[in-house]
Amino acid sequence: SSGINAEWPLRPGSQLKPIQILKEHLLPTVLPCINELLIMIKEDKEYEREKLNSINWMVEYLYCNNPRYKAQRRNMELLDIPFVQKILAKRPQAPLPLHLRLTKGEAATLIQAGVRGYMARQDKHVQSFREKIKKKQAAAIVIQSAWRGHKVRTNITDEDLTNKDFCKLYYGKEKSAVEGEGEEEQPAQ
Secondary structure, eight states: OOTHHHHOOOSTTOOOOHHHHIIIIIHHHHHHHHHHHHHHHHHOGGGTTSSOOHHHHHHHHHHHTOTTTTTTTTTOOGGGSHHHHHHHHHSOOOOOOHHHHSOHHHHHHHHHHHHHHHHHHHSHHHHHHHHHHHHHHHHHHHHHHHHHHHHHHHTOOHHHHHOSOHHHHHHOOOHHHHHHHHHHHSOOO
16 A cells, blocks of 8 residues: 555554544644643733744644653754754745734734824825925935035045145145245345
8 A cells, every 4th residue: 555554654564544543643642732722822812813833833842742752852942953953944934924923912003103104194284394394305415416516626625624724725835835935035134
């Protein structure tokens, strides 16, 4: 025979039908896990929708509660399980979508903030204020553009602007050179 029976001989020499495998081996293992998950969700309202990937939780629970290795795996977490590490190394798990990560309260706050923001933006006073800001930003861009163009055309460097002697900038001479010329013209006594 082929299929599950050939790939999974649970008892030496016996061939189990799929329904027998389900009843005798799979359900007795998985049902307590599902029951524990439902109890946890019922008792802790935070786990209702968010911050819990039920498949990951069940993998961790089943791995840690395997009767053959229960003592060795008692406090293992999902990311410490060797086969999980191998799988995640090959195919990293995508983060849960936002609607599954948010609590109901966080989702309500996010929706309320969006609605309030929309309503505020529709107010005439806010719209006129935003138009004034846009005009000021456009004016600032024009001024900055003109200044940058002037700066490029006149080849003024930032070092020149930080120098306190603006005469040097205008005449293109060093102050010390100008002072030195003046000293030579005075007669010696």
